[in-house]
Amino acid sequence: MERRGQPAVQVPSLDGVTRERFLRDVYPRISFSAIVSLSLPPQREPVVLKGMELGPCTTKWTVDYLSQAAGSKEVKIHVSAVPQMDFLSKNFVYRTLPFDVFVRRAAEIKHKDYFLSEDEKYYLRSVGEDVRKDIADIRKQFPVLAEDVQIPEYFEKEQFFSSVFRISSAGLQLWTHYDVGNNMVSIKCCGWHCGVMDNFLIQVTGRKRVVLYSPRDVPYLYLSGTKSEVLDVDNPDFEKYPLFVKAKRYECYLEAGDVLFIPALWFHNVISEEFGVALNVFWKHLPAECYDKSDTYGNKDPTAASRAIQILDRALKTLEELPEEYRDFYARRMVLRIQEKAYRNDYG
Ligand SMILES: O=C(O)CCC(=O)C(=O)O
Numbered sequence: 001m002e003r004r005g006q007p008a009v010q011v012p013s014l015d016g017v018t019r020e021r022f023l024r025d026v027y028p029r030i031s032f033s034a035i036v037s038l039s040l041p042p043q044r045e046p047v048v049l050k051g052m053e054l055g056p057c058t059t060k061w062t063v064d065y066l067s068q069a070a071g072s073k074e075v076k077i078h079v080s081a082v083p084q085m086d087f088l089s090k091n092f093v094y095r096t097l098p099f100d101v102f103v104r105r106a107a108e109i110k111h112k113d114y115f116l117s118e119d120e121k122y123y124l125r126s127v128g129e130d131v132r133k134d135i136a137d138i139r140k141q142f143p144v145l146a147e148d149v150q151i152p153e154y155f156e157k158e159q160f161f162s163s164v165f166r167i168s169s170a171g172l173q174l175w176t177h178y179d180v181g182n183n184m185v186s187i188k189c190c191g192w193h194c195g196v197m198d199n200f201l202i203q204v205t206g207r208k209r210v211v212l213y214s215p216r217d218v219p220y221l222y223l224s225g226t227k228s229e230v231l232d233v234d235n236p237d238f239e240k241y242p243l244f245v246k247a248k249r250y251e252c253y254l255e256a257g258d259v260l261f262i263p264a265l266w267f268h269n270v271i272s273e274e275f276g277v278a279l280n281v282f283w284k285h286l287p288a289e290c291y292d293k294s295d296t297y298g299n300k301d302p303t304a305a306s307r308a309i310q311i312l313d314r315a316l317k318t319l320e321e322l323p324e325e326y327r328d329f330y331a332r333r334m335v336l337r338i339q340e341k342a343y344r345n346d347y348g
Pocket residue numbers: 166168174179199200201208268270278280
């Protein structure tokens with residue numbers, strides 16, 4: 001079926017990018033002084049990095065090897081009777097399986113043993129041992145497998161936040177979201193959400209399609225927290241989501257061995273075209289001063305953003321003192337003022 005909406009922009013691929021080149025051309029670092037002087041570098045964009053040195057994982061990680069190396073450690077997984085997971089209607093369930101059983105099931109299309117249906121799909125997003133306290137770190141949760149991976153260290157050690165193991169059945173589609181660093185589904189917070197991270201999505205085995213949207217298109221994505229309510233990005237319901245037609249679609253296909261750089265705040269929607277194993281690393285982009293020191297969880301906004309949101313909430317409360325007609329008028333004027341004073345003027 002023909003897709004409506006903007007034509008897709010292909011995410012560029014770069015081969016054999018060194019750390020130096022990445023930092024110079026792909027990743028203009030924001031310094032604290034740049035923030036203060038408001039002279040930010042141009043918008044950072046996603047890039048597919050090809051030919052990266054990822055270690056033996058790319059050849060070693062067969063289903064047999066994975067199940068034997070990680071053993072029967074219990075993992076919590078999403079199980080869905082249909083390929084397109086829906087966080088609104090909650091058409092999936094959480095279940096626990098031994099890792100080796102899970103990997104075998106995720107790799108097969110029809111199951112003898114199942115929870116919901118014989119062609120159910122599985123998704124693992126690894127978490128820390130104690131979900132409340134620990135950060136997902138493959139070196140701690142899957143030490144044997146971690147030995148096989150060489151994570152491209154294109155950021156400073158202190159910036160590292162977490163590493164997350166992701167295993168998906170063929171066909172499974174993950175809703176459009178942006179990353180808060182740790183828990184994808186189980187953290188509830190303010191509704192504005194939340195600590196934001198840069199991300200290397202390392203596709204170790206299997207092929208995947210990733211559709212991305214820029215943070216500047218947030219008005220068109222119908223967010224609920226960190227996730228977009230437009231689940232079917234290929235055939236969206238424009239009656240329900242008329243502005244989605246304005247969202248510019250970026251797209252790429254990841255092959256085994258590719259690394260996708262997803263800059264903080266970029267939305268992504270992922271379909272695993274084959275059973276696949278991925279690992280992603282989140283790291284902090286902004287200088288340390290910008291993050292909340294007590295944020296071991298990685299789910300808080302930069303401190304200046306939290307303060308601004310609190311002030312806005314107070315302003316909204318104050319507007320309630322006005323009759324509706326006046327409240328509407330002053331609210332519109334405030335929106336214009338925010339656009340004029342705080343939007344980047346090079347975003348168009
Ligand atoms: O590839 C996936 O399974 C999801 C990737 C993702 O959401 C991420 O790396 O943040």
